[in-house]
Amino acid sequence: MLCENCQKSFATVHLRGWRRTPAGSGEEEREVPFEHHFCGECYEGLKKTNPLFNPMLAAGPGARLVKLRVISASPGRIVVKPIGPQSDATQDEWGVLASRFPPKYSVPGMEFEMVVTDAHLKYLQGQE
Secondary structure, three states, X not given: OEOOOOOOOEOOEEEEEEEEEOOOOOOOOEEEEEEEEEOHHHHHHHOOXXXXXXXXXXXXXXXXXXXXXXXXXXXXXXXXXXXXXXXXXOOOOEEEEHHHOOHHHOOOOOEEEEEEOHHHHHHHHOOO
């Protein structure tokens, strides 16, 4: 598979994820999947300027990268706990609405990173 940016080199970086898309009038935003394939050289160049590869560029003030572990999951709620060097060992678990969280991240024990602001966290928790 060729890099979708330069169309010359073999793609070695494969990105999959979800992004919010604006909805029509009267509808809520939707999460839609995306998939991209780049060579290492293009990826290194793009992650300096493109929010898709470096979410901190688009997140705005107060954004932070957190590593999370899924503690439990039910049809309505997913409980995650911040982990890693940036996390305080006493930091509380976060309960988020399953409907606002991508289903593939609802596996107990799974660890992943995400960029979050206080407003985004409140949205995930259903507090807005």
